[in-house]
Amino acid sequence: MTVISVHAPSHREALWELESAFERGDLITVFGRCTVSYAGRAASELGVGDRLLILKPDGAALVHTDEGRTPVNWQPPGSTHHAAVREGRLRVRSKRTNPAETLLVRFERVHQLSAMSVTGGRDLELHGSxxxxxxxxxxxxxxxxxxxxxxxxxxxxxxxxxxxxxxxxxxxxxxxxxxxxxxxxxxxxxxxxxxxxxxxxxxxxxxxxxxxxxxxxxxxxxxxxxxxxxxxxxxxxxxxxxxxxxxLGPPADAGESVDALADDSDDSDDLDDSNTTAGSGSRPDESA
Amino acid sequence: MTVISVHAPSHREALWELESAFERGDLITVFGRCTVSYAGRAASELGVGDRLLILKPDGAALVHTDEGRTPVNWQPPGSTHHAAVREGRLRVRSKRTNPAETLLVRFERVHQLSAMSVTGGRDLELHGSxxxxxxxxxxxxxxxxxxxxxxxxxxxxxxxxxxxxxxxxxxxxxxxxxxxxxxxxxxxxxxxxxxxxxxxxxxxxxxxxxxxxxxxxxxxxxxxxxxxxxxxxxxxxxxxxxxxxxxLGPPADAGESVDALADDSDDSDDLDDSNTTAGSGSRPDESA
DNA sequence: CGTGCCAGGTGCCTT
DNA sequence: AAGGCACTTGGCACG
The missing domain is CATH 3.40.1350.10 (Trna Endonuclease; Chain: A, domain 1)
Known part of the structure; x- marks a missing residue:
């Protein structure tokens, strides 16, 4: 396991790190100010803003804003990532065929770039299906x-x-x-x-x-x-x-086992803190 | 815009940074070795491995492996994030009600933690719907x-x-x-x-x-x-x-505009590099 | 808040 | 490769 992280790199530096990370097959995150264009089954344009770009070694690409479970733009696994510096700016393009689709992320500034080698289980044991x-x-x-x-x-x-x-x-x-x-x-x-x-x-x-x-x-x-x-x-x-x-529903109502996780409550010595989002903004705490 | 990033923090340090980031309403990424438990509409267990956890200020939580467009585990927006150190280990729990669901990420080690303040447009202009x-x-x-x-x-x-x-x-x-x-x-x-x-x-x-x-x-x-x-x-x-x-389909076949993005081809001076995933592994390049 | 329905749905499996 | 379908589907708009 290795993590490489560069803070506010130049576009050239970012490109260099991307190249290396591609070769290593790393999981990559790029946080920066960018615009995003997509064309394929549909077409979209996303104006300038800070976004988190995730590039996976399997070809998946995800563009996340600070909201939502669903990426604002993406490319499915099997796509091919391509990075370049154009007019002094980092560009990441992810392409696939069948259907033909292209995602283009144009960075205005790269705030941070990380590359991580990932190991470990991927198989989820799911109940209640x-x-x-x-x-x-x-x-x-x-x-x-x-x-x-x-x-x-x-x-x-x-x-x-x-x-x-x-x-x-x-x-x-x-x-x-x-x-x-x-x-x-x-x-x-x-x-x-x-x-x-x-x-x-x-x-x-x-x-x-x-x-x-x-x-x-x-x-x-x-x-x-x-x-x-x-x-x-x-x-x-x-x-x-x-x-x-x-x-009739799936057996062993999952609802009950929620408590098992939720009742991670306090019988311990250590620190904790909470962030209440749904309710009253981001005022901290509510728990012991 | 600010980025805070800590490399291989102690669990205590990680907790501290998480707390601060929660308060600031930052977008957070935690990369580390962990197990993940989920219970709610269904229930799941994920064994130990390196994963990327994304915590959004709107309450969304995503657990990503190195594969797939879909997170291996998640919590939708509106959830409440909660971090604690338990038995010396960082734990992040994300809870919501209606339906009652809990996501619990137990870190064995934190490789990297980043917190970013996000600004900028979120509205996507989509064509072809x-x-x-x-x-x-x-x-x-x-x-x-x-x-x-x-x-x-x-x-x-x-x-x-x-x-x-x-x-x-x-x-x-x-x-x-x-x-x-x-x-x-x-x-x-x-x-x-x-x-x-x-x-x-x-x-x-x-x-x-x-x-x-x-x-x-x-x-x-x-x-x-x-x-x-x-x-x-x-x-x-x-x-x-x-x-x-x-x-009949959506107008202005999006397929054509793909070329506009794809034909980002070469009339330029700068560096570039590609990562071919779908095809022949991660051998670099194929383009000019 | 539930009901209904679209989505660049995604992912999985079978033909 | 296409078809059929489940999914912790997510997301939105409307009653």
Whole structure:
């Protein structure tokens, strides 16, 4: 692990450090006064201001202001960074193809440049995703319906993969769509497409079927939307389609474990300080 | 504009600088070896490694590795940052409510800490959005259909706002849904919901209508999906519903202006260097 | 504040 | 490479 940091470098110096950092495959941050231009899927211009530019060895580029989680401009991984001094000013350009996109950062002044060699794990262990919800449903199928038996997951249909496919106690096919959070009308539409696809498939989709067979199949494919909750419109749509809602979310409510982290509270000797942003400005403290 | 930067500070020093930076409302970067825990809408654990932590005065917190455009962990704006030294180690916690979420970064070592006061424009001028596409449609309504006349934009319906609503040369209502890029089946579903809502509205939705009136209204509400292109499934669905597709994207193909940025090529005297990431590793250069 | 919807969405996986 | 979809999606505008 190494960190190189230069304070208020000349543009030439900055270029030199950038070159070296590129070669080393470092993670780079450049803080300075700059303008940003982007052209590709869309196009944008950003006037002069202080920004933090992050250049990653995988080709990602991020331009951050002092606000927001989302970078004001960026380039995805796989792009190619290129630095140059032009008219005495540092310029960083990041390009990619497919789609063709270019990000250009023109520095008026470089306040600081750092380059860091990064090591260590990148793999995040995440809980509470839709996959966890699926596991929960498969472990306790009765949550879907009294006699529900899962047959397959990610079952392919003409409309796309069905999250969980199975049969109910009457032997009728059941299409289950899982959502880890409260859903809107779009999720009902998604479920409807799957149900229609399975129905068409089971009725032979164009092949000849006796009327009563088709009618039976038509009604017999059930649709179940599993989600913690629904918006009103979604509920209406769901009712219109004759589908069911099962109120269920990812297991082991993450909300509880929040406390474990939040209750990092005081049983200790050391220093601390807080910065309250959301509330009353940046007045410090509120905690012990 | 000021930059404060400390190299390999002690945990106490780091805390001190963090406190000061919080008070000043600075943009902060902390590079160090750490583990990260998150609990809230989901929950996650990230093992030890070198990461770049960014703390913004608006409450946003980002944890970046050397890969990816998306932070490996984060907290949205509006959160409250809190720093402390615990068991001799720097800890940064970022909390928010609604939903309750906590991000905890435990530093094993702090390689570098910087605090920067940020000034300057944050407003991005973006071209090529859906709004630009709408403008284009309103300026040249004939692109939708020979005699199309727009009546309103963002017209409210029971299913949500219709992008552009108007009448065709036969006086029949037309529902237009705009998409700035190639679309899938979901967009067709969206259009279908709007068309159904308008149809219900015009047929009186439950009120009595003579059969022929209802039938007329039924067929007469047209649906038009405006997008550069469709996937096959979307096209099929669109045909099933009897809707139309108009192949149109945001104006002034951004693709061309890419060249303006890309053709930053050489008519100059100065230094430059490039870092090819996507291709052949990090061998430098390829340009003049 | 919730609902709905766009986004230069990004990222992941399958065909 | 394109399609389909989840995401701690984020962000905005509106009721």
């Amino acid at each position: 839709e996959e966890d919800l699926r596991t929960r449903v498969l472990e306790r199928p009765e949550l879907i319906a009294p006699g529900f038996e899962p047959v397959s997951t990610e079952r392919e249909t003409a409309a796309g993969p069905v999250d969980v496919f199975g049969v109910d106690d009457a032997g009728d096919p059941v299409v289950v769509e899982l959502k880890r959070r409260r859903v809107g009308p779009d999720a009902v539409g998604q479920l409807a497409r799957y149900v229609a696809a399975v129905r068409d498939e089971l009725t032979g989709d164009g092949e000849f079927l006796a009327d009563h067979e088709a009618a039976t199949a038509d009604d017999s494919v059930r649709g179940v939307l599993v989600a913690p909750s629904l918006t009103d419109r979604a509920a209406d749509l769901l009712a219109d389609r004759g589908f069911d809602h099962v109120a | 859906e709004e630009d596409l709408r403008t284009r449609v309103l300026e040249r309504p004939e692109l939708i259909a020979p005699g199309f006349e727009p009546v309103s934009t963002e017209r409210e319906t029971a299913a949500g706002p219709v992008d552009v609503f108007g009448v065709d040369d036969a006086g029949d209502p037309v529902v237009v849904e705009l998409k700035r890029r190639r679309v899938g089946p979901d967009a067709v579903g969206q259009l279908a919901r709007y068309v159904a809502a308008v149809r219900d509205e015009l047929t009186g939705d439950g009120e009595f209508l003579a059969d022929h009136e209802a039938a007329t209204a039924d067929d007469s509400v047209r649906g038009v999906l405006v997008a550069p292109s469709l996937t096959d499934r979307a096209a099929d669905l669109l045909a099933d519903r009897g809707f139309d597709h108009v192949a």
